[in-house]
Amino acid sequence: xxxxxxxxxxxxxxxxxxxxxxxxxxxxxxxxxxxxxxxxxxxxxxxxxxxxxxxxxxxxxxxxxxxxxxxxxxxxxxxxxxxxxxxxxxxxxxxxxxxxxxxxxxxxxxxxxxxxxxxxxxxxxxxxxxxxxxxxxxxxxxxxxxxxxxxxxxxxxxxxxxxxxxxxxxxxxxxxxxxxxxxxxxxxxxxxxxxxxxxxxxxxxxxxxxxxxxxxxxxxx
Numbered sequence: 356x357x358x359x360x361x362x363x364x365x366x367x368x369x370x371x372x373x374x375x376x377x378x379x380x381x382x383x384x385x386x387x388x389x390x391x392x393x394x395x396x397x398x399x400x401x402x403x404x405x406x407x408x409x410x411x412x413x414x415x416x417x418x419x420x421x422x423x424x425x426x427x428x429x430x431x432x433x434x435x436x437x438x439x440x441x442x443x444x445x446x447x448x449x450x451x452x453x454x455x456x457x458x459x460x461x462x463x464x465x466x467x468x469x470x471x472x473x474x475x476x477x478x479x480x481x482x483x484x485x486x487x488x489x490x491x492x493x494x495x496x497x498x499x500x501x502x503x504x505x506x507x508x509x510x511x512x513x514x515x516x517x518x519x520x521x522x523x524x525x526x527x528x529x530x531x532x533x534x535x536x537x538x539x540x541x542x543x544x545x546x547x548x549x550x551x552x553x554x555x556x557x558x559x560x561x562x563x564x565x566x567x568x569x570x571x572x573x574x575x576x
Contacts, residue, residue, distance in 0.1 A: 360421075360425050360427075360431075361431075363417070363421060364421070364431065364434055364435070366417070367414065367417050367418060367421070367434070367435070367438050368434075368438070368494055368495065369495075370410065370413060370414045370417065371414060371438055371441050371442060371445065371494050371555075372491045372494045372495050373410065374407065374410045374411070374414070374442065374445040374446075374449075375445060375487050375488070375490045375491035375494060375555070376487075376488075376491055377403075377406065377407050377410060377445075377449065378407060378445055378448040378449045378452060378487050379484050379487035379488050379491070381400050381403060381404070381407065381448075381449050381452035381453070381456075382448070382451075382452040382455070382480065382483050382484050382487065382548060383480070383484045384396045384397075384399055384400050384452075384456070385397070385400045385452040385453070385455035385456040385459070385480075386455065386476065386477070386480030386481075386483075386484070388400065388455075388456055388459040388460075389455055389456075389458065389459045389467055389468065389476060389480075389541070390468070390473060390476065390477055390480075392459070392463060392464065392465075392466045393459070394459075394460060394463045394464075396456075396459075397456040397457070397459040397460040397463070398456075398460065400452055400453060400455075400456035401453060401456050401457060401460065404449055404450070404452075404453045407445070407446055407449035407450075408446060408449070410442075410445075410446075411442045411443065411445065411446040414438060414439075414442040415439055415442055418435050418436075418438045418439045418442075419439075421435050422435055430562065430563075430565075433561060433562045433565060434562050437558035437559065437561055437562045440554075440558050441494070441554075441555045441558045441559075444551040444552075444554045444555050444558075445490075445551070445555060447547075447551050448487065448548050448551045448552065451544045451545075451547055451548040451551075452548065454540075454544050455541060455544055455545075458537060458540070458541060462537070467537050467541070468534075468537070468538065468541070469530045469534055469538075471522070471530075472519065472522060472538055475515050475518065475519060475522075475542075476541065476542075476545070478511075478515060479512050479515050479516070479542070479545040479546075479549075480545065482508050482511055482512050482549065483512065483545055483548050483549055483552070485508060486505055486508050486509065486512075486548075486549055486552035486553070487548075487552055489501070489504070489505055489508070489552070489556075490505070490552050490555045490556055493505070493555075493556050493559050494555070494559060497559055497562060497563050499559075499560050499563050499564065502556035502557070502559050502560050503556075503560070503568075505552060505553050505556045506553055506556075508549070509549045509550065509552070509553045512545060512546055512549040513546060513549075515542075516542045516543070516545065516546040519538060519539075519542045520539075522538075523535050523538060523539065557569065
């Protein structure tokens with residue numbers, strides 16, 4: 356029975372890793388749709404979002420079944436609880452990619468982004484996808500040190516996001532209010548996407564150590 360139970364825990368981790376792949380691909384396509392003014396890519400991200408929602412529902416159903424039927428303790432309990440929270444964060448990452456794709460579709464056939472800010476979004480998109488793919492590996496390996504490295508990449512997204520405000524506040528900004536609103540919202544979507552990837556990595560640290568990074572070294576979660 357215990358062997359079968361641990362197989363189910365591994366399957367749960369595999370489902371989470373697969374969700375990470377889904378949301379990485381979603382943001383990669385959404386960013387291309389944004390930068391290349393590609394309506395078909397935007398539509399693909401929008402239609403595929405339901406698959407991410409279904410994957411979260413499947414993960415949660417499996418996790419709650421394990422809680423109800425197996426009464427896990429210690430590390431196993433942490434694994435199940437972390438999976439529930441991680442599935443929520445991963446679904447939110449999918450939603451944020453969806454928002455990017457919807458912005459690209461809403462402005463089509465016009466580009467959403469002024470030429471001056473396109474390089475910032477290209478870089479944020481690249482980092483965001485990298486974070487999601489790193490999250491997949493962390494879920495599979497439960498490597499604490501690898502999980503900790505995600506924060507440095509998240510900091511890069513935060514830096515770009517802050518710099519965008521400097522660009523927008525420049526009195527010489529020539530692109531109008533609508534473009535400024537689009538850039539502000541889109542920057543926020545990428546910043547939050549990266550934050551959620553870090554949150555998933557922190558949940559994996561919690562599984563291994565019993566401590567949630569950011570809550571103090573002595574506080575058990």
